[in-house]
Amino acid sequence: MVTAADVVRAVPDPELRAVTIGDLGIVRAVDTDGSRVSVTITPTYSGCPAMDAIRADIASALREAGFSDISVNTVLSPAWSTDWITDAGRSKLAEAGIAPPGRTVSLTLTMRCPRCGSADTEELSRFGSTACKSLWRCRSCSEPFDAVKTL
Template sequence: MVTTLTAWEVAAAVPDPELPMLTLADLGVLAGVEEDGDAVTAWLTPTYSGCPAVAEMAADVDARLRAAGFTDVRVRLRLDPPWSTDSITEEGRRKLAEAGIAPPVHGVLQLGPTRHVVGCPQCGSRDTEELSRFGSTSCKALWRCRSCREPFERIKEI
């Protein structure tokens, strides 16, 4: 017999399609997993309502749960409460830094230019600058370290 804990563990291990070093649980996108008889419902809260990766996330969660032996699988969106960068786990923040991506500051809502110091994920220097508010995805900005001169991406706070 498969249990809710197993369903959670299966869904939680699905990698994010845009940040594959993170799982959906690390990113805080997996909002819950419920079991009702033979049915399993996984709830996803996308990083923003127009996120183009939602369909792929849902398909990956569905496929992984079915491969684990669940036959009646539903993947649903939960938009309330909305996702925020505070949803990223400490493990997720560590994995981002290890991958050379500066994690967002916890507990800070940043709607304009970054006003706090952003450490370089390569060398640790705090002498960094934002090059572009827009990066490879809408949740990232492009930065550069003035010390080691390496560019890096940074997850924006929302």
């Protein structure tokens, strides 16, 4: 039997289509009481423009799974951390050519290339294809790639 939590965690992220909101760790809680489902989520950053789409996608997925009394709540504290990205999420990001952040905040000045693994990279722009990513290039294989912003 598929649970409400399974349904919610499987919702694709609208900006990072390679991962689900469960992979990103933005699902804080899924509480079920009979036919009522209450979902609590935390955005990757407080100004994330995808939150309306995420809330709508959660409600739609739950309705399709047979749930009718749905509430989706957003909390900002504690703030989301890149440490909440699952191992599967990190793998999926790398497979999609997006460099996943490290497990802890560090003072590294580079990101590893998700294609060849080289640390010889450079940031081209603090702003990537979405607000939560930056644009990088690998000096070893010359390929550009997105990286999830860490701070």
